[in-house]
Amino acid sequence: MPRIAIIGGSGVYDPKLLQNVREEFVTTPYGKVRVKIGMYEGEEIAFLARHGEGHSVPPHKINYRANIWALHKLGVERILSTSAVGSLNLNMKPGDFVILDQLMDFTKTRHYTFYDGEESPHERRFVAHVDFTDPYCPELRKALTTSARELGFEYHPTGTYACMEGPRFETRAEIRALKILGADVVGMTQCPEAVLARELEMCYASVAIVTNFAAGISREKLTHTEVIELMAKKSEEIKYLLMKSIKYIPKERHCPCKDALKGATGE
Ligand SMILES: [Zn+2]
Numbered sequence: 001m002p003r004i005a006i007i008g009g010s011g012v013y014d015p016k017l018l019q020n021v022r023e024e025f026v027t028t029p030y031g032k033v034r035v036k037i038g039m040y041e042g043e044e045i046a047f048l049a050r051h052g053e054g055h056s057v058p059p060h061k062i063n064y065r066a067n068i069w070a071l072h073k074l075g076v077e078r079i080l081s082t083s084a085v086g087s088l089n090l091n092m093k094p095g096d097f098v099i100l101d102q103l104m105d106f107t108k109t110r111h112y113t114f115y116d117g118e119e120s121p122h123e124r125r126f127v128a129h130v131d132f133t134d135p136y137c138p139e140l141r142k143a144l145t146t147s148a149r150e151l152g153f154e155y156h157p158t159g160t161y162a163c164m165e166g167p168r169f170e171t172r173a174e175i176r177a178l179k180i181l182g183a184d185v186v187g188m189t190q191c192p193e194a195v196l197a198r199e200l201e202m203c204y205a206s207v208a209i210v211t212n213f214a215a216g217i218s219r220e221k222l223t224h225t226e227v228i229e230l231m232a233k234k235s236e237e238i239k240y241l242l243m244k245s246i247k248y249i250p251k252e253r254h255c256p257c258k259d260a261l262k263g264a265t266g267e
Contacts, residue, residue: 002037004249005046005071006242007081009189011209011231013049017243021047026070029121031063033070040243046076050189058167059188065111068196069122077258078140078203078249080242081193084227085161085185086214088175094230097241098159098185098208099144103135104178105191107165112192114199128199128264131256135194139255140205143248147241148207159184161208163191172216186214203257207241209234 008014018038026033036047048067051057071079085098092098114120115128148155162183164170170178170186178186185208197204211227212218220226231238 001075002044002046003075003077004043004246005048005074005076005079007048007050007067007079007193009050009082010084010227011235012082012238013053017239018045018047024074026073028066028069028073030066030069033063033066035070035074037074040246043246045246046071046074050081050193060107060109060165060167062189064193064196065114068193068200068202069114072200072202076202077253078137079197079205080140080144080245081204081206082238082242083161083187083189083206083208084211084231085187085208086169086212086222087185087210088179088214088217089159089184090217092156092159092184092210093154094210094212095154095234096210097148097153097155098210099141099148099155099157100161100185100190100206100208101134101136101141101158102160103190103194104160104162104181104183107163107188107191109165110192112195114196126265128261130195130198130260130264132195132198135198136205137203137255137257139250139253140203140245143245144205144207144241146248147244151237151240151244153237153241156184159208161190161206162186164188169222170215175214175216185210198257198260201258201260203253203255207238209238
């Protein structure tokens, strides 16, 4: 049973460090999900390509609920993910890693919760308001920062992520506004992925990889091609960072994530 999962974002489609990889189709109330499961240093690890293999699903069409439910059903307690981001912060340069600690949600059309009350397509037919003060798991963040430091990578131990609906990139005015609001980086996938993990009491953390400066900060036209090129250059480093982090994840969870539903349902 895999205890840890990796959700690979743009440019991270294959868990090449896993051995004896098998594929499973997991049935969920929200649809079927293809998950790869393999071994890494005696530990079973699940891997899921967020956009499907080859980036075939755009951010606003990802079945976030099916993905997170599938990992939970497999027994996963902890999720490490990657996300490609544009930077609003001149200190966070293309190629840098940012271990996210905060996020803001500006998405518009997604399914944000498992708890739809009576309409929930599963046995959890209640209403829940989970605490999301700190959206990322402190234990997983620590594992990521420790391994980034040991590997000598350029990284930032904190960063605020603004999640936009996409799939277009942002306007100059939107980026100016997000900067005033305190965002460091901008992307399209952390919401609702992070909150859905919290709703199932799973630990979640994400390492953002800066692929370019955002609109108006960069003088160049923004292209998805530059995102792909940078991710290809960084893919080895991302793999080392994720896999090294795994050994720093404590076996027992002492973080608040595991009790996210306590007091959240009003009972
Ligand atoms: Zn946690």
